[in-house]
Amino acid sequence: MIEFKNVVKTYDNGTTAVADLSFVAPTGKITVLVGPSGCGKTTTLRMVNRLIEQTSGAILLGGEDNAKTDTIRMRRNIGYVIQNAGLFPHQTVLDNVCAVPYLNKSDKRASRERALDLLELVGIDRSYASRYPWQLSGGQQQRIGVARALAADPPYMLMDEPFSAVDPIVRKQLQAEFLKIQADLAKTIVMVTHDIDEALKLGDQIVVLKEGGVLAQIGTPAEILASPADQFVADFLGESRGYHALSFEPIVGLEPHRTPAIRLGELLTGQAGDWVVACDDSGLPIGWAEADGEPLLAEDVVVATAVSRSRGNYRELLDAALASPVGRAIMIDDGAYAGTLGSDAVIRGAVEKLDAGRMP
Numbered sequence: 324m325i326e327f328k329n330v331v332k333t334y335d336n337g338t339t340a341v342a343d344l345s346f347v348a349p350t351g352k353i354t355v356l357v358g359p360s361g362c363g364k365t366t367t368l369r370m371v372n373r374l375i376e377q378t379s380g381a382i383l384l385g386g387e388d389n390a391k392t393d394t395i396r397m398r399r400n401i402g403y404v405i406q407n408a409g410l411f412p413h414q415t416v417l418d419n420v421c422a423v424p425y426l427n428k429s430d431k432r433a434s435r436e437r438a439l440d441l442l443e444l445v446g447i448d449r450s451y452a453s454r455y456p457w458q459l460s461g462g463q464q465q466r467i468g469v470a471r472a473l474a475a476d477p478p479y480m481l482m483d484e485p486f487s488a489v490d491p492i493v494r495k496q497l498q499a500e501f502l503k504i505q506a507d508l509a510k511t512i513v514m515v516t517h518d519i520d521e522a523l524k525l526g527d528q529i530v531v532l533k534e535g536g537v538l539a540q541i542g543t544p545a546e547i548l549a550s551p552a553d554q555f556v557a558d559f560l561g562e563s564r565g566y567h568a569l570s571f572e573p574i575v576g577l578e579p580h581r582t583p584a585i586r587l588g589e590l591l592t593g594q595a596g597d598w599v600v601a602c603d604d605s606g607l608p609i610g611w612a613e614a615d616g617e618p619l620l621a622e623d624v625v626v627a628t629a630v631s632r633s634r635g636n637y638r639e640l641l642d643a644a645l646a647s648p649v650g651r652a653i654m655i656d657d658g659a660y661a662g663t664l665g666s667d668a669v670i671r672g673a674v675e676k677l678d679a680g681r682m683p
Contacts, residue, residue, distance in 0.1 A: 324347055324348060324349055324350045324383075324385065324511060325347070325348040325354075325371060325382070325383070325384055325479060325511060325513060326346075326347045326348075326381075326382070326383040326386075327344050327345055327346050327347075327367075327380070327381075327382055328345055328380055328381040328382070328383065329343050329344070329345055329379070329380040329381070330343070330344045330345070330367075330370065330377050330379070330380035330381070330382060331343055331344075331377065331378045331379045331380050332363070332366055332370065332375065332377050332378050332536065333378045339535050339536065340363045340366045340535070340536050341363040341366055341367055341370070341377070341535075341536030342535050342536050342537050343380070343537075344363075344367065344380070344532075344536055344537075344538055345380075345538070346530055346538065346541050348511060348512075348513050348528070349511070349527070349528065350511050351509035351510070351511060352511065352512070352527035352528060353505060353512045353514060353525055353526050353527050353528070354512065354513050354514070354526065354527070354528045354529075354530060355513075355514045355515075355516060355521075355522040355525060355526035355528070355529050355530070356368065356513065356514065356515045356516075356530050356532060357515075357516060357517070357519060357522045357529060357530070357531055357532070357559070358531055358532035358533060358534075358539070358559070359533075359534060359559070360517075361534050361535075362532040362533055362534050362535070362536060362537075363532055363535065363536030364515045364517075364532060365483055365515055366536065367515075367532070367536065368481050368483055368513055368515050369481075369483075370382060371384070371389065371401070371479075371481055371513060372389075372397065372398050372401050372403065372481060373389060373390070373394055373397070373398075376390075377390075384397070384400075384401075384479060385478070399423055399426065399427055399475060399477075400475070400477050400478060400479065401477050401479045401480065401481060402471075402472030402473055402475070402477040402479070402480040402481070402510070403472055403480070403481050403482075403483075404468050404469055404472045404480065404481070404482040404483070404485045405468070405482075405483045405484070405485065406483065406484040406485060406486075406487050406488045407461075407464070407465075407488045409468060410456040410464055410467060410468060410471070411456070412455065412456050412457060413455075414455070415452065415453050415454065415455060416442070416447075416451050416452050416453070416454050416455070416456070416459070416467055417435060417438055417439070417452040417453065419456070419467060419471055420438035420441060420442065420467065420470045420471045420474050421434045421435060421438045421474060422471060422474070423471070423474055423475040424437070424438075424474055424475055427475060429475075434474070437474065438452070438470070438474055439452060441470040441473055441474060442467075442470055444470070444473075444504060445466040445467070445469050445470045445500060445504065446466055446496075446500050447463060447466050447467065447470070451463070460493075461488060461489045461490075461493070462489045462490075462493035462496070462497060465485065465486060465488070465489060465493075465497060466497065466500070468485070469485070469501065469504070473504075473508070473510075477510070478510065478511060479510065479511050479512075479513075480510045480511070480512045480513075481512075481513055481514075482512060482513070482514040482515065483514075483515045484515055484516055484517065485497075485514070486498060486501075486521070487516070487517070487518070494521075498521065498524060498525060501525065502524075502525065514526070519559070519560060519561065519567075520567075522544070523544045523548070523567055523570065524570075526543075526544055527543065528541065528542070528543060529541070529542065529543070529544055529547055531547065531552075531556050531559060533555060539552060539553065539555055539556050539559075540552035540553075540556050544567075544570075544571065545568070545571040547560070548560065548564055548567055548568040548571070549568065551564075566638065567638075569636060569637035569638035569641060569673060570636050570637075570638040570639075571636065572636055572637045572638075572673075573635075573636060573637075574630070574632055574633075574635050574636065574637065574640060576672065577640075577664055577668060577669070577672050578662075579632070579654045579661055579662025579663055579664045580651075580662050580663055580664065580665075581662045582598075582599065582600050582651065582662060582663040583599045583600065584599060584600035584601070584602050584606075584608065584660050585599055585600075585601065585602065585612070585619055586601075586602045586603065586604060586606060586619070587601070587602070587603060587604060587619050587620070587621060588604075588618055588619060589618065589619055590616065590617070590618055590619075591612055591613070591614045591615050591616060591617055591618070591619050591623070592614060592616060593614035594614060596613065596614070597613070597614040598611050598612065598613055598614070598648060598649045599611070599612055599614065600612075600653055600660065600663065601619060601623070601624045601625075602660060606659065606660060607629075607655070607658065607659075607660070608627075608629045608653045608655060608660050609624055609626060609627075610624040610625050610626040610627040610653075611624070611625045611627055611647060611648055611649065611653075612624050612625070613648075625647075625648050627643065627646065627647055627653055628643055628653075629643075629653040629654065629655045629660075630643050630652055630653070630654050630655070631654075631655055631656070632654050632655065632656040632661050633656065633657070635654075637669065637672065637673055640652045640654075640664065640669050641666060641669045641670070641673070644664065644665060644666035644669055645666055650665055650666050650667075651663040651664060651665045651666070652664050652665075652666075652669065
């Protein structure tokens with residue numbers, strides 16, 4: 324774990340960037356630092372690996388005071404990911420990933436083989452190993468940055484707005500890949516982001532900071548959404564706080580309607596204007612199709628994401644219903660089509676939870 328004990332950072336001009344900050348980043352979990360500009364998020368992060376020295380207080384890495392540890396050895400045990408990846412432009416992808424293992428004088432062949440495995444882990448084909456950063460897209464460079472941070476198998480990772488420099492589609496893909504990697508590797512991670520959606524999606528724990536590095540609240544995403552500590556936290560979360568909270572509510576008590584479903588190649592029978600659930604050859608829902616009396620072709624399908632009845636949440640269900648051409652979400656159960664549910668039913672279910680006091 325990473326523990327902050329009464330940490331203060333005051334600059335020579337008298338500015339206090341971080342004030343008496345105490346919290347614990349649990350082992351194997353993602354702790355996300357959020358707050359307005361000037362709240363000391365990045366300063367807090369950089370004090371962990373001593374890129375910035377604290378004025379007072381202690382930061383413990385696995386119980387060891389980072390101020391009393393050899394700085395070089397400590398930094399080589401911490402993966403560091405920044406926005407725009409920060410790759411070395413004169414080195415190949417493979418050599419970028421191997422940078423820290425080479426510094427640690429690890430076996431070169433073993434380091435290169437691990438680097439190739441890491442490329443695959445972050446979704447980069449091994450054939451890219453001989454390329455240079457300028458030959459990659461922004462999203463690919465960011466993936467390489469994550470692979471480089473993991474190369475020495477560090478117990479800790481620091482991530483400073485790691486996905487902010489890429490477009491929304493790539494950002495969503497990177498977030499999903501990152502969560503898969505974390506599920507397998509369980510690193511102790513402290514991340515900075517200005518995006519509350521990203522914090523709620525990635526964080527096991529969220530630390531909300533006020534201006535001057537004052538701790539406003541710490542808790543799980545669900546806890547902070549349900550019970551903001553004060554008006555500052557509520558305002559920072561924004562007016563969509565209740566909508567965000569739907570992400571943490573499992574789908575219970577809602578029975579889907581068995582809307583007709585057909586597979587590719589079958590006739591789209593029914594009255595003109597009727598919509599049916601379109602399925603692939605295995606019967607798995609892929610979207611919606613409008614009846615026209617002709618065989619169902621792939622190009623006839625309005626693609627839609629199906630929501631798992633057992634693993635999905637109210638937000639996914641509402642999003643799917645609102646994006647549907649008929650205002651209904653497609654649901655699956657154990658990988659098989661389970662029916663559909665209209666946005667009105669989803670909203671009623673959410674309101675019932677609100678009235679019951681189970682959501683903010």
